[in-house]
Amino acid sequence: MVVYHHDRYSRQIRLAQVGEAGQKKLRSAGVVVVGCGALGSVLSDLLVRAGVGRLRIIDRDFVELSNLQRQVLFDEVDVQQRLPKSEAAVRKLNHINTEVQLDAVVDDLNRGNVHALLHGYDLIADGTDNFETRFLLNEASHQLNTPWVYAACVGTTGVVMPIIPHHSACLRCILDQPPPPDINPTCETAGVLGSVVHLAAAVQFTEILKMLLGHHAEITPGLISIDGWRNRVVRVVVEGPCRCFESQNYPYLKGQSGQQAIVMCGRNAVQIIPSSTRLIPLEEMADKLLATGAMLPIRNEFLIQMHINEYTLTLFSTGRAIIQGTADLATARRLYAQYIGN
Ligand SMILES: [Zn+2]
Structure with a gap:
């Protein structure tokens, strides 16, 4: 049983905008953070310290050294262990506030799982790094009637936009469609200033708090x-x-089915999502790969990672894979078929 320590939130409760009643609202609220990179890290930390009741963190990636400059929930041990970001984040956050129900989801959010993963939460927070997922969130938010807060950071600029479906403007109102990847700067191509992540996450957090506390006129x-x-x-x-x-047109939610291969913008990597998600026994797969002479430098309970010539293939237990070292879909598909299967 979770014991609530009132003293923990005393400085927050003292705020006229929060008070005892507000703190209770936060405790009964559930938030999903989609993407736990820089913004997702800072935002999750703020939400957990503020005492939201439930927090689900969804991320498809694992921790790498180049993340540590700004992704405040991770450290060098997480890099060594190649921990999935959502798992590393939840382990860290659990030390900060055991009163929050935390749930790590190591997966790509896509049209196949978006309803299952967002259902039952009061608010969606954008911590993603790409417009494909944001346009999907924009549609899911409208369909589920769940507010979401768009946020992004690149270079020295951060943007935030609170979106309440059926009331406010949405992402598509300001951006008819995702900008083409080659003209759209990303953290990888344009860099990102560590402090601007905190500025944007701080604004995003405050707008989320207003929504959860019911201060709609102040959003x-x-x-x-x-x-x-x-x-x-x-x-x-x-x-x-x-x-x-x-x-009632939801092009991103409807989309095509089948195996998906997506170039991960600016990362020289491709993500492959198999057409049907099935749990892959990683131990068995690792043995099979070892038998082919492959080197398996990293194995943990969530993933195995192997080097194939100039490529690095990371296989997650759901069958999803990230292939680094190429932005070519055909090459990535070939490696996947060759080493993992179809
Ligand atoms: Zn709109």
Whole structure:
């Protein structure tokens, strides 16, 4: 049984905006953080310390050395162990506040699992690094009638936009479709200033708190853009409600089925998601791969990772794989078929 320590939240409860009643609301709230990189780390830390009742963290990736500059929940041990980010985050957060029900999901959020993973939560927080997933979240938020808070960071700029379906403008209202990957800068191509992650996550957290506490009139409408180098904040007011879904059209939720191979933008990597998710016995698979003469430098309960010439293949227990060292879909599919199967 979880024992609530009132003293933990005393400084937050003292805020007129929160109070005893507000703290109770937070305790009964459930939030899903989709993507646990830089923004997801800082945001999850704030949410857990604030005492939200339930937090689910979904991430498809594992911890690497280049993450540590800004992804505050991870350390060098996580890198050595190649821990999945959601798992490493939950282990860390559990030391911070045992009163929060934490759930790590090591998976890619896609149209196949989006409803199952978001259902039953009060709010969706964007910690992703790509517009494909954000457009999917935008549709899922509308369909499930669950608010979400879009956030992104690149270079020295962070943006945040709170979105309440059927009331405010949505992501598609400001961006008709995802920008093409080659003109869209990412953290990998443009870098990212560590402090701007905190600026954006702080704004995102505050808007989330307003939503969870029911201070709807105080939610900042439209897009908030923060340049952390020049200390310039710009607000772009977009009038709601949105008309994007009047025909109930959800192109990202409908999409094609079958095996998906996705180039991971700016990372020189491809993610392969098998057409049917089945649990792969990793021990068995590791033995099979060893028998082919493959080197298996990393094995843990979540993944195995092997080097094949200039490529690194990481296989997760759901059959999903990330192939680093190529942005070519055909090469990635060939390696997957050759070593893992179809
Ligand atoms: Zn819209």
